[in-house]
Structures are given as C-alpha cells and as structure tokens.
Amino acid sequence: MKRKIQQLQPLSGFMELLPAEQILFNQMLDIVRRNYELFGFIPLSTPLIEKEEVLMAKGGIETDKQIYRIQKGKVDLALRFDLTVPLARYVAQHYADLQFPFRRYQIDKVFRGERAQKGRYREFYQCDIDIIGNETLSLANDAEIPGVIYATFRNLGLGAFTIRINNRKILNGFFQSQGLKKQVMEILRIIDKFEKIGKEQVKSNLLSFGLSIDQTEKILSFITIEGENDQIISQLCEFGVTNTLFIEGVDELKQVCQMVGLFGVPRECFKIDLAIARGLDYYTGTVYETTLNDCPEIGSICSGGRYDNLAEAFTDRKLPGVGISIGFTRLFSQLKDVGVIKAGNSTPARVMIIPMDNQVARAVEISAKFRANEISTFVYLEQKTVGKIFKIADRLKIPFALIIGNTEVEQGLVSLKDMASGVQDVFSAEEAIDKILSLEIRRETDDEKRRS
Amino acid sequence: MKRKIQQLQPLSGFMELLPAEQILFNQMLDIVRRNYELFGFIPLSTPLIEKEEVLMAKGGIETDKQIYRIQKGKVDLALRFDLTVPLARYVAQHYADLQFPFRRYQIDKVFRGERAQKGRYREFYQCDIDIIGNETLSLANDAEIPGVIYATFRNLGLGAFTIRINNRKILNGFFQSQGLKKQVMEILRIIDKFEKIGKEQVKSNLLSFGLSIDQTEKILSFITIEGENDQIISQLCEFGVTNTLFIEGVDELKQVCQMVGLFGVPRECFKIDLAIARGLDYYTGTVYETTLNDCPEIGSICSGGRYDNLAEAFTDRKLPGVGISIGFTRLFSQLKDVGVIKAGNSTPARVMIIPMDNQVARAVEISAKFRANEISTFVYLEQKTVGKIFKIADRLKIPFALIIGNTEVEQGLVSLKDMASGVQDVFSAEEAIDKILSLEIRRETDDEKRRS
Numbered sequence: 001m002k003r004k005i006q007q008l009q010p011l012s013g014f015m016e017l018l019p020a021e022q023i024l025f026n027q028m029l030d031i032v033r034r035n036y037e038l039f040g041f042i043p044l045s046t047p048l049i050e051k052e053e054v055l056m057a058k059g060g061i062e063t064d065k066q067i068y069r070i071q072k073g074k075v076d077l078a079l080r081f082d083l084t085v086p087l088a089r090y091v092a093q094h095y096a097d098l099q100f101p102f103r104r105y106q107i108d109k110v111f112r113g114e115r116a117q118k119g120r121y122r123e124f125y126q127c128d129i130d131i132i133g134n135e136t137l138s139l140a141n142d143a144e145i146p147g148v149i150y151a152t153f154r155n156l157g158l159g160a161f162t163i164r165i166n167n168r169k170i171l172n173g174f175f176q177s178q179g180l181k182k183q184v185m186e187i188l189r190i191i192d193k194f195e196k197i198g199k200e201q202v203k204s205n206l207l208s209f210g211l212s213i214d215q216t217e218k219i220l221s222f223i224t225i226e227g228e229n230d231q232i233i234s235q236l237c238e239f240g241v242t243n244t245l246f247i248e249g250v251d252e253l254k255q256v257c258q259m260v261g262l263f264g265v266p267r268e269c270f271k272i273d274l275a276i277a278r279g280l281d282y283y284t285g286t287v288y289e290t291t292l293n294d295c296p297e298i299g300s301i302c303s304g305g306r307y308d309n310l311a312e313a314f315t316d317r318k319l320p321g322v323g324i325s326i327g328f329t330r331l332f333s334q335l336k337d338v339g340v341i342k343a344g345n346s347t348p349a350r351v352m353i354i355p356m357d358n359q360v361a362r363a364v365e366i367s368a369k370f371r372a373n374e375i376s377t378f379v380y381l382e383q384k385t386v387g388k389i390f391k392i393a394d395r396l397k398i399p400f401a402l403i404i405g406n407t408e409v410e411q412g413l414v415s416l417k418d419m420a421s422g423v424q425d426v427f428s429a430e431e432a433i434d435k436i437l438s439l440e441i442r443r444e445t446d447d448e449k450r451r452s
Numbered sequence: 453m454k455r456k457i458q459q460l461q462p463l464s465g466f467m468e469l470l471p472a473e474q475i476l477f478n479q480m481l482d483i484v485r486r487n488y489e490l491f492g493f494i495p496l497s498t499p500l501i502e503k504e505e506v507l508m509a510k511g512g513i514e515t516d517k518q519i520y521r522i523q524k525g526k527v528d529l530a531l532r533f534d535l536t537v538p539l540a541r542y543v544a545q546h547y548a549d550l551q552f553p554f555r556r557y558q559i560d561k562v563f564r565g566e567r568a569q570k571g572r573y574r575e576f577y578q579c580d581i582d583i584i585g586n587e588t589l590s591l592a593n594d595a596e597i598p599g600v601i602y603a604t605f606r607n608l609g610l611g612a613f614t615i616r617i618n619n620r621k622i623l624n625g626f627f628q629s630q631g632l633k634k635q636v637m638e639i640l641r642i643i644d645k646f647e648k649i650g651k652e653q654v655k656s657n658l659l660s661f662g663l664s665i666d667q668t669e670k671i672l673s674f675i676t677i678e679g680e681n682d683q684i685i686s687q688l689c690e691f692g693v694t695n696t697l698f699i700e701g702v703d704e705l706k707q708v709c710q711m712v713g714l715f716g717v718p719r720e721c722f723k724i725d726l727a728i729a730r731g732l733d734y735y736t737g738t739v740y741e742t743t744l745n746d747c748p749e750i751g752s753i754c755s756g757g758r759y760d761n762l763a764e765a766f767t768d769r770k771l772p773g774v775g776i777s778i779g780f781t782r783l784f785s786q787l788k789d790v791g792v793i794k795a796g797n798s799t800p801a802r803v804m805i806i807p808m809d810n811q812v813a814r815a816v817e818i819s820a821k822f823r824a825n826e827i828s829t830f831v832y833l834e835q836k837t838v839g840k841i842f843k844i845a846d847r848l849k850i851p852f853a854l855i856i857g858n859t860e861v862e863q864g865l866v867s868l869k870d871m872a873s874g875v876q877d878v879f880s881a882e883e884a885i886d887k888i889l890s891l892e893i894r895r896e897t898d899d900e901k902r903r904s
Contacts, residue, residue: 040830378492
C-alpha cells in the first residue's frame, strides 16, 4: 500500500526547512550559543518529557489547554511548554551540586498546542539564559543581561536594534499610589499592548476596564514619559510619588542604566520605556524587550526580566533570578518573510571534487588533504557527465569545483573551477587549497564591507 | 503547597546531566557534527512530532509497543522513534527540492518507551548520516561511510576501534544455497548475537531452531572464517557456492574493501566479519558495526548499512541508500561507566574576574577585552570574600582567576592567578590575555602528548 504524496503535507505549526534554510538556521543558532558561552553561561539540556504534575505545578488555564500530554505507562507525562519550569525543577533537584549564581543557557525545543496561525509555532526553539542566585542576586546582573543581548544581536547582524528596559516596581508602585493596587495585573496587561495597539486603543481599553478619565490620563502621561534615559529618571524622581516600591524601582532602574554601558551596550541601543510591562505576573523587577529598529512589526525579539523566586513550587529555598528568552523559530520565520535574512548554500561542502575518467582513487586521496585543512569536501561518486555534475554543484551553491581526470593525474595537478566567476585553472592540490582559502577570505571581507 | 524534593526524582530512562558532564557531552556531539559536515553532509532537523500513521507506515509490533502517543486535537500524533522514518518522509515529500545523492546528517533525540534497564534510554540522541541516491547509488559510497566513521571516532579519541563489515547478500545467498531461504531472517537474528553470546550458544540456538547438525556446523564454519580481509575474500570465492546473490555479495565486499583505504581508513581498523548480520530486514547489502578494541562489552557503537529502498511506504520512486547511526546517549553513558571519558570543567568560562574593593566597573571593562579575544569570561558580581569566590572558581574548575582591586586599578594592571599551579602575578590586561592563551596551548600539547 503506497501512500499518496498529498497525505505527507507537514503538520501546521511545525517548522521544517529545506537544506539552505536549515544551514542558515543552524549558523544563527550557533552565533547565539557562542555568545551565551562567551559570557560564561553553562549549557543545560533537560528531557523534553517531564511529569505532568511538574509542568503544571504553577497551573494556569492557558497552559492546561496548550500542553501536549503523552499516553504511556502509569505516570502522567507531557512535553515541556517552556524552558523555565524545567530549569526551576532542575535547580531545586540538583541544588547541592550547583554553584551559585548558577548561570545557565538552554537552546532547545518547546511545545505549545496553540491555535495555528501565521508566525505561531507549536514546536519551536527557545534560547534562554538565566542567572540564578542563592537567597540574593546582585543588581549588576540586571545590567549584564543587556550586555549579552547586545553582543548576540550585533553578532547576528540583523541591523540596528533597541533594548528597552523598565522596572515592574515602578509600575506597581505607581498604580498603588493611584489607589489601583487590586487592578495592577489587568492594567499591566492592557498597557503591555501599547506598542502594538497604540495610545488611543490603550486609553479606550483602560476606560472600558472601569478607570476614570483622570486615572486613565495620568497612567497614559506616565507611561509615555520620554527623553534620554537620565531625563526620564529625573522626571520619575520628580513625579511626586512617595510609594516606597516606586522609589525602590526608580533607584534600581537608575543603577542598572548606569552600569549597562560598562557591559558594552552603546547609549543609542538602550532605552527606558515605561510602557513595557511583560504580561506575566512572574516578573518582579527589571523587565526587558528588544526590537529591531527597521522591523517594528516583528515586535519584541528577546524579552525577559528579574524574578524574586524561581522554584517556589519545588523548594522552600529562595532563588531569585534574571533572564531572557529568544523565541528563535518565530524570529527566524519573520526575518525570512521581511527579507532581513536570506538562505545561501544548500550544503556545508565548500568544494565538490569531480572524478573524471574513472579517477576516483586520486579524487578521494585529494579530498583527504582538503578535509585535513578543515575544508568541507564532497566527492561526487556517481556516474554522470561533467556538465550534469556542474549543474548539481550550482544548485547546491558549492563555491568551488575540482576536476580530476586523466590529464590532471598525469600532470599531478588538479583543475580548480571558481563557480562564482567561472574561471578554471590548474594547480597542485596544495596550491588549490591556498587559492580557495584566500578567495574565501577576500569574499568575506567584501561581504562585510558591503554590509557596513 | 510545596512539593517534597523526593517527588522530583528523574524519570527513569531519561538522561539529565550536571554541568561538567553536559559540557563534555556537547563537546563530543560537536566533534561528531564537525566530522559529518567535513564530509559534506547536510544538516537536517525534522519535527519531533509526526503523524502516527507516518511513523507506523512500516508497522512492527515492537514499534507499536514502544511509541509515545500524544493526546491533542483530531490528528493522531506521536514522537519519532528513529531518524530514518522521518528521513524517508522528508525525502519523499521534498523530492523535487533536493539534489541527489542527498547526503544528510541528523543529530537529534528519539523516543522509545522500552522497559527501563541499565544503559537503555527512553529519550536518546541518535547521530545519523545517510546518502540517498535517486534510482541508483554507486558502491563507492559504501566505502566512504567507513571513512566518516574512522574520522569521527579518531577525533573523539576513545582509543583503538575496529570497523567490521559484511554484506547481507553473502549471508542471504549462502543460506539460500543451503536450502534455508525461508528461515533466513530467523537464522540472521541468531547469528547476529554471535559476538554477545559466543559460538556454543549460537550453535545450540541454531539446533533448537530446527537445523540439522550438518547445517549448523556448515553455518558456524562459514561465519567464523578468519584471516586478513583479502584472505577471507579468497576463501569466500573458493567456498564453492554458486548462488548468484552470494557471488554478487562477495564481489561488492571485495570492491568496498579495496576502496576503503582510499578514504583514509588504516588496514588495522577495518575488518570483514561474516557473523555481522544486523537484525533488521531493512538492510540489503553492505552492513557495518564498530567496536572499541578495549571495551568489547559495550558492543557496537556505530552501525548501519546499505538498503535498496528508503521510502517505499511514501513514494513509488526507488531511493537506495547507505547510512549509519551512533546511539549517542547510550554510548556516552557507557563510556563514562568504564572510565574512557571523564568530565572536566563545570562551565565554559576560562576566566573568572573577581572585582574587589567595589571595582566592578573596571572588572566589567576588562571582561570585554577577554571576550573580544574569544575567551569565555565570567565576572563574579556578588558580594563575597575573595576566599569564598576562589572556592567557587575551584569547584567550577575555572582555570584562571583575575583579581581587580584598588591596587590593580591604581597601577592599571590585573592580578592573574593560575588556579592549577596557584601562581599569582601582575600583568597588563593584554599581557594577561597572552599569558592565558600561551598556557592553554602548552597544556593542550601536554595533554596530547600524555594521551599518545
């Protein structure tokens, strides 16, 4: 019984890439990983499957609806929906074996059975870093996180971006001072959409929620305070709010802003934005969002913040932390759609060696020399005409081809074809390696010049 | 409600590592990946979740018992149990967008709900390479695969190993010539355990299966043919079997053996072993197993072979292929148990910078210089005595510490402590970077000398 090909359509919400895109995806993920490691974050990999009771320890209706449950054996299992709950479980479980602050990164898939829609994935990568303290965690860590974000996104080369920062204590303190303590979470959720839906819609949402025109105006004038970071801080200090939480928040924000520059973040990439709230009640201090200046429609590409207690569902120990997450699969898909990134080669091979006249032995022998120089090399071993093989090399976007036939073997040389220029020349194997390496360096430099 | 810590015990069959082991695990996986790419294999990543009907297209009672089914929505979903079925589905689905031979690797987790036992995992990594031809695939590929195995395991540095090779056509042809055509699969399963259970047990199993003493002796004398590879080939040619499948198999084996050396595999690492059958009926030609010479108890660490038709469940196209798989999680666990590998550092950080006297600003400034030199650096930002911080650096096995206090800042210098020797000295930041890089190179060279 043969299946029809139309039954093989991909599941909606599950990304599957063709080679060129997959290679680009991996290269970008490697850049994230390298930057996370450069800041001394430890790689962590937890099982994809957890006990359902662990994943649901904090509950939540959304989580209950979205979780993928597994039918197998006596214990109720499910697929993780984020990397934070597994981190909390891991730190509580392995507490005695860890050094604090525990700086970990995890780049891994998570699963959410959301209603499928454009740009939403059910299986997707998150790239998380978190710094977990034991009882306490210095505020300097809140300033280091933007440093990691900056290094990572600069290295990814996606154009100019802005790291926006706020402090939940300022928002909470402000709302408390306005007699809106009980409504804080709901108000935060409304103003968190400011960037997306605009001032007028936020205004109308706050009014429908039941706030007075006065309260609404005050909130709006507060979250739209503008200026340089130190100007905003001054205005906050002069806003006349005496609530202690508010004052603590302003002081924290001030300190973090003063330190961020030390971690290499240029002034123009870092901005206080009092409208940033982050929907989750999880965050208790600093909060971050990051946007690409030229692609505001993508929304935040990297978000996170400070939390008082990572693992309260699993341990009585107080474990404060600060962290961020990049929703990588969605980001990749959006960047592709807006044309910020473009897939290149369809193979890691930089050279295709083509044996002619049955000179397979010599071709294979030479391939070893290339690999010894860390050059990924693909020996074409099938019987085809050289024209057809060139076509395959072209489609794979392999930059160089090496032809080895009777003439080359007799002369002890190889023919090197630069696929970009079409130029073909005869070299010794060693010369061909040098030629390829120098051409690659030159092209890389040209690419960099063009980008800058 | 706080959970008790004993409820947080890991699920049996799911590997979770502490930092030092995780770092080693990742380093080894990176070596595999680098070697696969060096041979021009294309990275592939398919969703972990597939339609159950896709995964079960080839059926099998074992698969049905072991598969993890997912409760969600209208389509029956499940977690993949290998990387081969998803590859078959991928190639059938994306056929028009791929170039053949399609050389792909996939390093990813798979799931099998087996009875938990030591060394068996329910969630584990497989590292697969496959070369898929369109209609045909040259036999030279069967010789290249051992070349990839050799490069990868040599680079992993696990000691001497032997790649064993056989050809299913020889076995099938031989059994046919003995009038045992119908019993082939059962006999293959019995002799496949030769290495594990020994000659006497195989003999008794063949007899209980119903073979005559004569047939049993003939099979045993056949699968225990010994000698150098060309001697074995000669003996096979002289064995007097006229079955065409047998003759074809001997000819293929001979050709592959002649070519393997070209791909860099030394003679002593490559051996014909007529007892290797591979249990699956999937294989149709060349079959491989790889064993560590000093750890025979681990069994095969890398197995695979040639198959006539990858995707017959999904397409009418004939797609022959050859490939191998490393069961990486199990291998890692076993190598750890027998002491062949040993975890080292608990962090990627090579330097910990310790600000004293509140010199955080200068410490952070210097950390940027280290990172610009690709040195992973961790600035310790908490308030602790220098003695306690050294203890943490020791436990993390960070090789170098940099102390920056008032004295250092006044002099414009840093104190560099070599944690291995305990020697502490004063340098400029640039000198400290050079010192670290040169010490690292020296230690790496020493390590290499000690190993060889």
